[in-house]
Amino acid sequence: MKVSLFITCMCDIFSPHVGKHTVELLERFGCEVDFPSQQTCCGQPAFNSGYLTESKVAMKQMMRAFKDAEYVVGPSGSCVGMIREYPKIFAHDPEWREEAEKLASKSYEITQFLVNVLGVKDVGSTFEGKVTYHPSCHMTRILGVKNEPITLLKHIKGIELKELPIKEDCCGFGGTFAVKNSVISSEMASEKSEHVSETEAEYLVGGDMACLMNIGGRMQREGKKVKTLHITEILNHRE
Amino acid sequence: MTLKISDLSYEERVQEGIENDFMRQAVASAQGRFRSGRETRAEEIGNWEDWRALGEEIRRHTLNNLDYYLEQLSDEVSKRGGHVFFAEKAEDANAYIQDIVKKKKAKKVVKSKSMVTEEIGLNQALEEVGADVVESDLGEWILQLDDDPPSHIVTPALHKNKEQIRETFAKKRGYTKSEKPEELALFAREQLREEFLSCDIGITGCNFAVAESGAITFVTNEGNARMVTTIPDTQITVMGMERIVPTWEELDILVSLLTRAAVGQKITSYVTAITGTRLAGETDGPEEFHLVIVDNGRSKILGTEFQSTLHCIRCAACINVCPVYRHIGGHAYNSIYPGPIGAVLSPLLDGYESHQELPYASTLCGACTEVCPVKIPLHELLILHRKKMVEEEKMSPKLEQLAMKGYAKWASNAAAYKMGAALARPALKPWIRQETIKKGPGPLKEWTVNRDFPAPAKETFRAWFKKRNKEAPHHDEDL
Structure with a gap:
């Protein structure tokens, strides 16, 4: 099966290791992974700030980049969620509507792809440690991916999963919100950090680097020892 | 007209909210209660998503045919002896009600909870013509005694604790007992009973008006709306023009959604329907009934991309799940409509200039959209506001x-x-x-x-x- 990796600009620049784990995971399950080098950013930073015109040029670039892809898989619920919104955004654009629908229907977040397309529940990995999982808002509410990450984590050997209190609450990232409303944003991150501490977990795991950067940035500032991990880091972990 | 409740800047209000530890604890604990209540009820009903879809369909149908249903409602109310007044603006509604107060030489007006009267600033208008206005919803009464605006659309005094309430009662009404909720409630009940018995006019809001019969319905837990509509001879009901259902059947669906989404109850203590005045041969009902239907900017929303905002049945489920509201509280929004619905609605009713921070006071996490019982895509409407501000209003930095x-x-x-x-x-x-x-x-x-x-x-x-x-x-x- 051919899979085109959608790295997301954030992982490309800040967390390339997440991309490496994603590639290795996909290869482990027999996928042939390529990386269309014309890809850039999904358009979300501009779209969510109200700059529709600016976001659309990014989206068109993405549609061109992945035109020939069979499957598009990325390590972010939020960015893949954005791509899944393209058909709505280009619904009245005869030139791009079809492309938008095509790209949306073949794009998947990595855990969603593993569970729902490849039919994998147990990736056969081992990870020793107390872990709590933060379900990112766009992953769960825009993309509708709620159970897939948990299904995969539960099958990891050695893992001790701890439920995060009020896990459905946003961590406060929200794109430009984190800067425009930084006071509120960091209060939200602080509460999330408190909840992580309540679980006594050693690792905070999530499916979106942006949320992890926010919560992790707060925990680090508070001097906490909890490590943040992208879910692919655990899924691809071998003893 | 303004929905604003303060002259402080957005940053000042946010800071004030964040520093108010008590308020934040109260909000967090209320959110916890409301959320689990709503979830339990949704699970219990089984096909909650089908109910939401039906709720949305009913609201959309009603709004698409609002002219028809408003006319029907108006005819039915008139047939049953009521007077109907369409108020285009807040001032028109206030002037009409002021006239009634003057004609009746009314000294005391008792109100049940109503957001639309907050929106139009009715209390102040009534005081201008010399009427003594008394709020009879417990939360609203506490706020009125304290001259404090509501911070939530269902539980307006959410930001106050029992110690603060005891203090207010003591200072304003000579209360001498403890901060036990039972004692506080008993005191309020005694005080309010006097007000009900001595009032000249009763003013209510309206949860839904039933077009087919001209009935006005109230969904309450304290029973105060019944007192307001039973004792005085003159009853005035003020409603937003969108608060209408075609028939009793749709009322059933929407009330079922409302009580579950709002407070996690299968039904509230009182669901009351009042139909017209006391007619010949009837034993109860007011001698005079006025229905004031308020537009105040709503018709401008009809037919636009924001029309679904008018679906709102004021349950506050969006507020109860909002992680931003959780940390800053209702007053920070500087609108009598706070939270996600307020962030969408306030700029529509009051203009971007007055509420330009609100569309950005959200992480777009979508929790609001997920719980809305009539499926208003709240976070998408916030993005739409941002787009308008950027591309049409050219307001972005x-x-x-x-x-x-x-x-x-x-x-x-x-x-x-x-x-x-x-x-x-x-x-x-x-x-x-x-x-x-x-x-x-x-x-x-x-x-x-x-x-x-x-x-x-x-x-x-x-x-x-x-x-x-x-x-x-x-x-x-x-x-």
Whole structure:
């Protein structure tokens, strides 16, 4: 099966290791992974700030980049969620509507792809440690991916999963919100950090680097020892 | 007209909210209760998503045919002896009601809870013509005694605790007992009973008006709306023009959604329907009934991309799940309509100029959209507001406009993207210590006040992938 990796600009620049784990995971399950080098950013930073015109040029670039892809898989619920919104955004654009629908229907977040397309529940990995999982808002509410990450984590050997209190609450990232409303944003991150501490977990795991950067940035500032991990880091972990 | 409740700046109000530890605890605990209540009820009903879809369909149908149903409602109310007044603006509604007060030489007006009367500033208008106005909803009464605006649309005094309430009662009404809720409630009941017995006019809001029969319905837990509509001879009901259902059948669906979504109850203590005046041969009902139907900007929303905002049945489920409201409380929104619905509705009714921060007071997490019982896509409407402010109103900061133009150039060209991505680290180098930025420049400055920021990686993913393919072109061997 051919899979085109959608790295997301954030992982490309800040967390390339997440991309490496994603590639290795996909290869482990027999996928042939390529990386269309014309890809850039999904358009979300501009779209969510109200700059529709600016976001659309990014989206068109993405549609061109992945035109020939069979499957598009990325390590972010939020960015893949954005791509899944393209058909709505280009619904009245005869030139791009079809492309938008095509790209949306073949794009998947990595855990969603593993569970729902490849039919994998147990990736056969081992990870020793107390872990709590933060379900990112766009992953769960825009993309509708709620159970897939948990299904995969539960099958990891050695893992001790701890439920995060009020896990459905946003961590406060929200794109430009984190800067425009930084006071509120960091209060939200602080509460999330408190909840992580309540679980006594050693690792905070999530499916979106942006949320992890926010919560992790707060925990680090508070001097906490909890490590943040992208879910692919655990899924691809071998003893 | 203004929905505003304060002259403080947005930043000041946010800071005030964040520093109010008590309020934040109260909000967090109320959110916990309301959320689990709503979830339990939704689970119990089984096909909650079907109910939501039906609720949405009913609201959409009603709004698409609002002219028809308003006329029907008006005819039915008139047939049953009521007077109907369409108020285009807040001032029109207030002037009409002031006239009634003057004609009746009314000294005391008792009200049941109503957001639309808050919206139009009715209490002040009544005081201007010399009437003594008494709020009879317990939360509203506490706030009125304290001259404090509501912070939530269902539980308006959510931000106050029992000690504060005891103090208010003591200071304003000579209360001498403890802060036990039972004692406080008993005192309020005694005080309010006197008000009911001595009032000249009763004013209510309206949860839904039933077009087919001209009935006005109230969904309450305290029974005060029944007192307001039973004792005085003159009853005035003020309703937003969208608060209408075609028949009793749709009322059933919407009330079922409302009580579950709002407070996690199957039904509230009282669901009351009042139909017209006391007719010949009837034993109860007011002698005179006025229905004031308020537009106040609503008809401008009809037929626009924001029409679904008028679906709102004022349950506050969106407020109860909002993580932003959780930390800043209702007053920070500086509108009598706070939370996600307030952030969407306030700029529509009151203009962007007055509420320009509200569309941005959200992380777009979508929790509001997920729970709305009539499926208003709240977070999408917030993005739509932002788009209007950016593209039509040209209200966004110049620096942001420039940044976004730069973004578009960067993200629409892979070569420019690649160069930008590779330059991120060298550009931030002066601020990087041990792969972390503790005090960042530009937009990172705000971020790094309370949070660390990671340094861009030494090598981008795409650079790594390119190298990897060169080194091991046959890495995709069979597994």
